Amino acid sequence: MNSKIGILYSTVDGQTLKICNVIKEVLVEKSNSVKLFSIDDFDGKISDFDQFIIGSSIRYGKHNPKIIQFINEHKKELDKTKNAFFSVNLVARKPERATPETNPYFIKFLQNIDWIPNTSAVFAGKLDYQKYPFTDRLMIQLIMWMTNGPTNSKTKIEYTDWDKVKEFAVLLNNN
Known part of the structure; x- marks a missing residue:
């Protein structure tokens, strides 16, 4: 293409x-x-691209405020360019929460911005308690306990469905 x-x-x-x-x-x-850019490093223009993809993880139920600010500030440019958005969160480890239509964080995200991506996806993330600072580990264990997830502090599970990620990329290529 x-x-x-x-x-x-x-x-x-x-x-x-x-x-x-x-x-x-x-x-x-x-x-x-x-070209791949961290939210902290992008200083170009969306219009320099034929397609623009935004991906963001969740922490404590929220996407990075910088992503939301970026989308709000660049909505007109995004709307003029083929675009996509994907969210990465541990709730998506459950099949009934693994689509944009059923993922509570994705639904909440769309309610808080004035933009609808052309293409969207939700991917499950990775749980690695030993990588988290102490307070984060306790909070995530509490959230996992409340959602019937693993709470053992030695748990390390990559929930990401790599086939689903690749299918999303192929879809983006064909759009």
């Missing part, structure tokens, strides 16, 4: 970046030119 694609991401523990890199690999294999 030979499109110029920008991917903007926000990650807390690195899983969203890992997902972005898989999406990038698939898009590059399809002969696209892809």
Whole structure:
């Protein structure tokens, strides 16, 4: 297709970046030119790209405020460009919460912004208690306990469905 694609991401523990890199690999294999930017590093223009993808993880039920601010400030540019958004969160580990239509964080996200992405997805993240600072670990264990998830402090589970990530990338390539 030979499109110029920008991917903007926000990650807390690195899983969203890992997902972005898989999406990038698939898009590059399809002969696209892809540039990856952290929310803290992007200083270009959305209009420089044929397609613009935004990915953001959740921490304590919220996407990074910088992502929300970016979308609000660049809504007109986003609307003029093919675009996509994906959310990464542990609630999506449950099949009944793994789509944009059923994921409570994604639904809440759309209610708090004035933008509807052309294409969207929700991916489960990674649970790695030993990587988290003490307070985060306790809070995430509490949330997991409340949602019947694993609470053992040695737990390390990558819930991300890599086939689903690759299917999303192929969909983006075909749009």
